[in-house]
Amino acid sequence: MGFHPEWNDISALIAQSESLFIKKLSRNDTSWADSHKNGHQNGFYIPRFIAESAFFPKLNNSNPEKPHIFDVEYLTFWPASGEIKTSTIKHFSMRNPNDIEKARPRYEWHHTGIPKEQFRAISPASLLVIGKVRESICGASYWFIVVDSVSDEAEIIETAFDLDSDFHYGLFDPASLTEPASETDQLIAELSQAIKDGTLEQFIKRQALPSPDSLARQAQDKWLEENKLSGMCPFSITHPGDAVMLISRDIEYSIYKQAELRFRAAQVARILLHGGGDPVGNLVRAFSELDSIFLSAAQTRKSRAGLSFEHHVARLFRDGRVRYEAQAVFGGRRPDFVLPDVKALNVNGDAVIVSLKTTLRERWKQLALEKPLGAIFLATVDDRVSGEAIDEMERNSITLVVPESLKKAKESAYDGYDNVITFRQFFDDEVSLKRPSLILPL
Incomplete structure (x- = not known):
C-alpha cells in the first residue's frame, strides 16, 4: 500500500470501525515533518470538541508534580506502513502554571508518536482519517491514515461523507456512507411501483440530469432565499468568494446528487430488468454497458464542477x-472571462483576464502565455495549492483569487502571499478602485 492507501483498503477499515474522526490537516499539523525547526512538535493537534468527546482514550494526570498536564499512552495502527506505534495524547490545561498572576486556562491537546514519513511533503488541506475499531488490530483499537488532498481517495472521502466546503473536522458514523434513508427509500418505492404497474419505461424517461444552467439557477435561488437577498452583487455581499464556494460545492452539488441518484438508478434498472429476464444474467451480459454508465457518472461530476x-x-x-x-x-x-472585452486587450490598460479553475494542479501554467495581453487573475476554490506553486505564479505575474475563508484558513497555504487576494479584494480594489470603468453606470 505504501503511504497512499487505495479506497478499497480504506473502506475495508471503515467497515471494521464503530466511529470515525476526520480532520483537514492544518499547516501546524504537518510542518514539523518537513522542517527540523519544528522537530520538537512531532504530531498534530486534536480540536477541543473531539478531545472532550468519548472518541479517544480517557486522559489522566500521570505526574503529580505537573497537575496541569493530562495524558494517555496507547497503541495505534498505521496501515499505510503496517506499523503499530505507541502514541501519546497530552492535554496542557494551563498556561504559565507556576505564575499565579499569568496563569490562565489552556485548551491544547497534542497527539504524538506518529510516523513522520506519512506527514512529510503532503499537499495543503490533506485529510487525516482515524477509525475506532470494534475489535483491536494487533492490540491497537485505532487506525490512522493520511490521505493527500490531491489524491482520488481524498475526493472519494469528501463525497462519501458529504464534507462541506468549510469542513475542518468531525466525528462520523461509518453508516453515514450510505444514502439518506428518506431519499433512497422514496426512490426504491417509486421504482418498485413502476415495475409492478408495468410503467418502468415511462418512469425512466421522466428521469434526466438538469442542465448546468438550471442547476446553477436552482442553487443560486436557494442561497438567495436562505440569505433573504434579491441578487448576488459582489459589492454588497460581505464574502462573495465564500458565497460562490458554498453555492457551487455544497448547495448545487446536493441538488445534483439527488438528480443523479434517480437518473443513474433508472439507467441501471433498465439494464437489470431488460425484457423481464434474470437480473443476474442481464448484469453479466451488460457489464460493459454498466461500466460505461458509472464512468460517465464520474466524468459528468467533474465537468459539472x-x-x-x-x-x-x-x-x-x-x-x-x-x-x-x-x-x-x-x-x-479562450479564457473564461475578459473584462471588459477582447477588443480592449493590449489597447486598454484596464483590461483584465479572469480564468477559473476549481482545482489547479499544473493546469494554471498555460495562463502564463497570456501575460502580454492583460492583467491575469486566476480564481479558484482549491485549498490544496502549495506555497511553491504560489511563488511560481507570482514569477509569472498571476494573481490568485480565493474565497475569503480560504485566504486565512489554517489548512491552506495562502496566508502571507501578496499575489493571493480574496474575491472581496478583487471586486473592491482591482475592479472598483483601480478600474472603475469596468462597472456600468446605473
Whole structure:
C-alpha cells in the first residue's frame, strides 16, 4: 500500500470501525515533518470538541508534580506502513502554571508518536482519517491514515461523507456512507411501483440530469432565499468568494446528487430488468454497458464542477454590473472571462483576464502565455495549492483569487502571499478602485 492507501483498503477499515474522526490537516499539523525547526512538535493537534468527546482514550494526570498536564499512552495502527506505534495524547490545561498572576486556562491537546514519513511533503488541506475499531488490530483499537488532498481517495472521502466546503473536522458514523434513508427509500418505492404497474419505461424517461444552467439557477435561488437577498452583487455581499464556494460545492452539488441518484438508478434498472429476464444474467451480459454508465457518472461530476463555478462567478459580474465577455476566443486562447472585452486587450490598460479553475494542479501554467495581453487573475476554490506553486505564479505575474475563508484558513497555504487576494479584494480594489470603468453606470 505504501503511504497512499487505495479506497478499497480504506473502506475495508471503515467497515471494521464503530466511529470515525476526520480532520483537514492544518499547516501546524504537518510542518514539523518537513522542517527540523519544528522537530520538537512531532504530531498534530486534536480540536477541543473531539478531545472532550468519548472518541479517544480517557486522559489522566500521570505526574503529580505537573497537575496541569493530562495524558494517555496507547497503541495505534498505521496501515499505510503496517506499523503499530505507541502514541501519546497530552492535554496542557494551563498556561504559565507556576505564575499565579499569568496563569490562565489552556485548551491544547497534542497527539504524538506518529510516523513522520506519512506527514512529510503532503499537499495543503490533506485529510487525516482515524477509525475506532470494534475489535483491536494487533492490540491497537485505532487506525490512522493520511490521505493527500490531491489524491482520488481524498475526493472519494469528501463525497462519501458529504464534507462541506468549510469542513475542518468531525466525528462520523461509518453508516453515514450510505444514502439518506428518506431519499433512497422514496426512490426504491417509486421504482418498485413502476415495475409492478408495468410503467418502468415511462418512469425512466421522466428521469434526466438538469442542465448546468438550471442547476446553477436552482442553487443560486436557494442561497438567495436562505440569505433573504434579491441578487448576488459582489459589492454588497460581505464574502462573495465564500458565497460562490458554498453555492457551487455544497448547495448545487446536493441538488445534483439527488438528480443523479434517480437518473443513474433508472439507467441501471433498465439494464437489470431488460425484457423481464434474470437480473443476474442481464448484469453479466451488460457489464460493459454498466461500466460505461458509472464512468460517465464520474466524468459528468467533474465537468459539472467547472461549469458550476463559471455560472456563479458570471452571476457576480452581472449583478455587480461588471462589464465582461465570456469564453471569447483570441489567438488560440479562450479564457473564461475578459473584462471588459477582447477588443480592449493590449489597447486598454484596464483590461483584465479572469480564468477559473476549481482545482489547479499544473493546469494554471498555460495562463502564463497570456501575460502580454492583460492583467491575469486566476480564481479558484482549491485549498490544496502549495506555497511553491504560489511563488511560481507570482514569477509569472498571476494573481490568485480565493474565497475569503480560504485566504486565512489554517489548512491552506495562502496566508502571507501578496499575489493571493480574496474575491472581496478583487471586486473592491482591482475592479472598483483601480478600474472603475469596468462597472456600468446605473
